[in-house]
Amino acid sequence: MTEPLLDVRDLHVHFPIREGALRRVTRHVRAVDGVSLTVGRGEILGLVGESGCGKSTAGAAVLGMQAPTSGSVRFDGRDVAEMPAREIARRMSVVFQDPTAALNPRMSIGDSIGEPLAIHRTGSARARADRVAELMSLVGLDRSMAGRRPGALSGGQRQRVVIARALALDPDLVVLDEAVSALDVSIQSQILNLLLDLQARLNLSYLFISHDLSVIRHVTDRVAVMYLGRIVEEAAAEDLFAAPRHPYTAALLSAVPRPEPGRRSGRVVLPGDAGADMTGGCRFAPRCPVARPDCRDNDPALVGGAHRAACFYPDELSPDPGD
Amino acid sequence: MSPLLAIEDLTVEIRGAPVVDGVSLSIAAGETLALVGESGCGKSMTAMAILGLAPEAAAPRAARATLDGHAIDPARPDRMDGLRGRVVSTIFQEPVLSLDPTMRIGAQVMEALRLHDPMPRAAAAERVAAMLADVGIPDPRLRMRQYPHELSGGMCQRVMIAMALITRPRLLIADEPTTALDVTTQAQILDLIARLRDETGTAVLLITHDMGVVAEVADRVAVMYAGRIVEQAPAATLFARQRHPYTALLLRTIPRLDGPRKTALPAIPGAVPAPADWPQGCRFAPRCPLAIDTCRAESPPFAEVAPGHAAACWRSEEVT
Numbered sequence: 001m002t003e004p005l006l007d008v009r010d011l012h013v014h015f016p017i018r019e020g021a022l023r024r025v026t027r028h029v030r031a032v033d034g035v036s037l038t039v040g041r042g043e044i045l046g047l048v049g050e051s052g053c054g055k056s057t058a059g060a061a062v063l064g065m066q067a068p069t070s071g072s073v074r075f076d077g078r079d080v081a082e083m084p085a086r087e088i089a090r091r092m093s094v095v096f097q098d099p100t101a102a103l104n105p106r107m108s109i110g111d112s113i114g115e116p117l118a119i120h121r122t123g124s125a126r127a128r129a130d131r132v133a134e135l136m137s138l139v140g141l142d143r144s145m146a147g148r149r150p151g152a153l154s155g156g157q158r159q160r161v162v163i164a165r166a167l168a169l170d171p172d173l174v175v176l177d178e179a180v181s182a183l184d185v186s187i188q189s190q191i192l193n194l195l196l197d198l199q200a201r202l203n204l205s206y207l208f209i210s211h212d213l214s215v216i217r218h219v220t221d222r223v224a225v226m227y228l229g230r231i232v233e234e235a236a237a238e239d240l241f242a243a244p245r246h247p248y249t250a251a252l253l254s255a256v257p258r259p260e261p262g263r264r265s266g267r268v269v270l271p272g273d274a275g276a277d278m279t280g281g282c283r284f285a286p287r288c289p290v291a292r293p294d295c296r297d298n299d300p301a302l303v304g305g306a307h308r309a310a311c312f313y314p315d316e317l318s319p320d321p322g323d
Numbered sequence: 324m325s326p327l328l329a330i331e332d333l334t335v336e337i338r339g340a341p342v343v344d345g346v347s348l349s350i351a352a353g354e355t356l357a358l359v360g361e362s363g364c365g366k367s368m369t370a371m372a373i374l375g376l377a378p379e380a381a382a383p384r385a386a387r388a389t390l391d392g393h394a395i396d397p398a399r400p401d402r403m404d405g406l407r408g409r410v411v412s413t414i415f416q417e418p419v420l421s422l423d424p425t426m427r428i429g430a431q432v433m434e435a436l437r438l439h440d441p442m443p444r445a446a447a448a449e450r451v452a453a454m455l456a457d458v459g460i461p462d463p464r465l466r467m468r469q470y471p472h473e474l475s476g477g478m479c480q481r482v483m484i485a486m487a488l489i490t491r492p493r494l495l496i497a498d499e500p501t502t503a504l505d506v507t508t509q510a511q512i513l514d515l516i517a518r519l520r521d522e523t524g525t526a527v528l529l530i531t532h533d534m535g536v537v538a539e540v541a542d543r544v545a546v547m548y549a550g551r552i553v554e555q556a557p558a559a560t561l562f563a564r565q566r567h568p569y570t571a572l573l574l575r576t577i578p579r580l581d582g583p584r585k586t587a588l589p590a591i592p593g594a595v596p597a598p599a600d601w602p603q604g605c606r607f608a609p610r611c612p613l614a615i616d617t618c619r620a621e622s623p624p625f626a627e628v629a630p631g632h633a634a635a636c637w638r639s640e641e642v643t
Binding site for chain 2: 156187261
């Protein structure tokens with residue numbers, strides 16, 4: 001087997017909490033608490049979970065934007081912590097949720113797309129202008145729009161600009177952090193189609209971070225489900241959605257409202273919220289519908305072959321809780 | 324029986340552009356009507372105008388408007404004064420922004436109650452604790468002493484719902500009540516709204532962009548595009564057969580948990596135009612796969628296409 005492009009091993013990112021008059025560190029928030037994952041060349045890995053599960057922090061650590069507390073992030077065989085920032089920027093890029101916040105309102109969109117080229121001094125000014133035009137048509141923007149400011153564009157067009165800029169330096173890996181979540185439904189499908197098309201044409205690798213299970217299922221090859229800083233289940237997208245092996249994944253899937261009236265039954269409603277009351281046992285146990293007493297005592301590891309789950313009783317689940 | 328809420332020909336103009344353009348709708352007691360559409364379609368402004376909260380400069384007006392037997396007028400917010408809270412309550416998308424960060428949870432909910440129903444503090448506190456328990460807040464007496472920042476988003480939205488429902492209103496207007504919440508929390512809140520509606524007979528006007536949410540809770544659906552209602556039908560009818568191309572595309576363009584993977588999704592080309600740029604004729608025509616010359620020239624009437632099912636489309640027969 002060839003080495004994966006991205007190889008994250010036992011990643012921890014802990015943030016200190018300072019309290020009291022002396023601002024002493026009283027405890028740590030374990031945003032990412034032992035995550036391992038890989039992304040192969042040309043592969044789309046989905047990282048899915050609810051707010052606060054640590055998926056965006058994991059993405060930031062992959063990009064070298066957040067130093068790991070422990071563990072390693074290896075990109076193309078090298079430790080990201082030892083890679084120069086310029087090289088990281090050339091080989092990995094990121095698209096966030098809000099394109100309006102990602103673009104300088106006073107800069108023309110052509111300049112925004114060309115900025116990475118200018119910073120990395122690639123080619124002549126002429127060659128850079130040609131590349132900007134090429135990138136614009138690649139993402140479905142009319143070249144004549146290059147002089148416009150972001151304010152003159154729709155939300156969908158702005159996200160196309162951000163995607164064009166993310167592709168400017170021909171990266172190998174693009175981290176897409178809720179890249180379609182803020183878009184209206186009619187625009188979301190346009191951007192999803194574009195992202196799938198670009199991935200196939202340029203053989204890109206994506207780390208596709210989202211809270212939206214339907215979107216994750218549609219675009220990804222493999223999926224990792226995160227809960228309170230850990231990956232609780234990982235499998236090929238098809239297998240994970242057809243037969244989840246972790247009760248959290250099953251509950252998430254059953255909670256997704258589907259556009260079919262009259263199928264409200266069969267939903268697993270989880271009690272409470274994802275809290276931080278970690279007792280040393282399985283961190284999902286306090287909300288888990290199938291938890292047994294020993295789940296609160298021991299922390300299950302992510303085990304299995306191609307379809308892995310961090311659960312002592314993965315066979316307690318019916319094959320498809322959605323129906 | 325006359326409907327609980329009836330609005331006819333509601334119009335709201337911002338800088339000369341009709342952001343709500345001749346909207347008529349009605350809701351019966353105990354019924355949930357979903358008003359569906361994308362950003363900028365006018366769905367939230369419709370709700371604001373019903374509540375008398377549309378900006379005065381927007382010249383909100385309606386041919387006729389009644390709420391629980393009272394004549395109301397979008398241009399006369401004062402007529403709503405005695406009705407807000409008692410007859411109609413509202414919950415918005417961002418619960419954290421809607422709560423006062425400097426006030427304890429208990430005091431905020433109690434204020435909503437005692438404003439409409441003067442009673443001694445102790446009795447009010449009793450009612451508030453019972454209501455908070457009812458909306459699924461564990462340990463309500465403890466929560467009442469806490470501030471909004473000490474609660475999660477889902478808990479804050481439950482507090483908002485408790486505040487909206489403690490006066491037992493006849494109508495609840497819920498504007499994207501679960502959009503900012505995680506799916507597991509969303510499921511809890513949708514169940515809660517449905518249960519309270521069934522128990523108290525409160526009517527619900529649910530404003531959302533999410534067809535999944537619509538299918539879960541709505542009895543009837545009105546789809547808005549560019550300031551107008553383009554299709555309206557009972558939920559089961561609408562999901563079974565759409566008679567406006569926009570509704571049909573909205574349903575097909577979203578990835579589904581039981582759909583094909585990695586395929587190109589049916590997309591709606593272009594974007595919703597700004598109100599000042601709304602085209603002549605049918606406003607959806609420039610993005611519509613079925614559009615013909617008639618559509619670009621003449622606005623289609625909102626007409627009944629089957630019993631209880633209306634659509635504004637010249638080619639509604641051909642929508643599949």
